[in-house]
Amino acid sequence: MTPDAFLARIGDGRVIWVAVDLHGRLVGFAELGQDGHIDCFYCHPARQGIGRALFLLLEAWAKAHGIRKLSVEASEGARPFFLRMGFSCGERREICRGGEMLHNWAMAKPLLLQAPAAPALS
Template identity: 55%
Template structure:
């Protein structure tokens, strides 16, 4: 896929990516999430970047983590696929949001899901992610009310059947 923005490569996660993923997550929550969520919700969602070790542990639990890296091999976005078809995290740094980077990551994830023989995918999507996943053919099952650090937030349970 040709991206509109800076050249990116889609590759698998490396342990050296962990700190960058923590920063991308935090920047995306506060930069992209600010369009749809109140400041107190953003602080509850990501009060500060998580320790790199936490991200390294996540990536080592069997999930597939794909990273979009720039020409200096620095991560700019990432997406996670759990082996049951759950898309756990999907975050793009605000500087690359809207450039096609997220679409390229999703295409890689869906190809991996198909190679694993998965019949469907599901996600709990934020407002911005809901808009993205609708364009990828997902349907909204329900709006979910959740709580983080005592603050009410919402997201959407979404699913997509994968054609065989």
């Protein structure tokens, strides 16, 4: 991806979370589109808990901004993580990237938006 393409990508309204360790090294990141689609989600495999922490931030932001459903095309390796986070697994999809056939899973999670608190009666 060229620098211009990357800048256009991050300027399209998506929200990006980045996790770094105490030395400033990247250990994870997540990207969420305004439509609730998780476009990228990565965690260093040796950093337990980073994925869950990133997902909880992403989910809380989505709920706070009125997003009613999260969706993702999960790789075979990521599918168990998203199942643990409450996603349902839909169809297996075949895709071609760089001349290679790959597959992923269409997954979704409806979000329950919290109703505003009722005013206290006095």
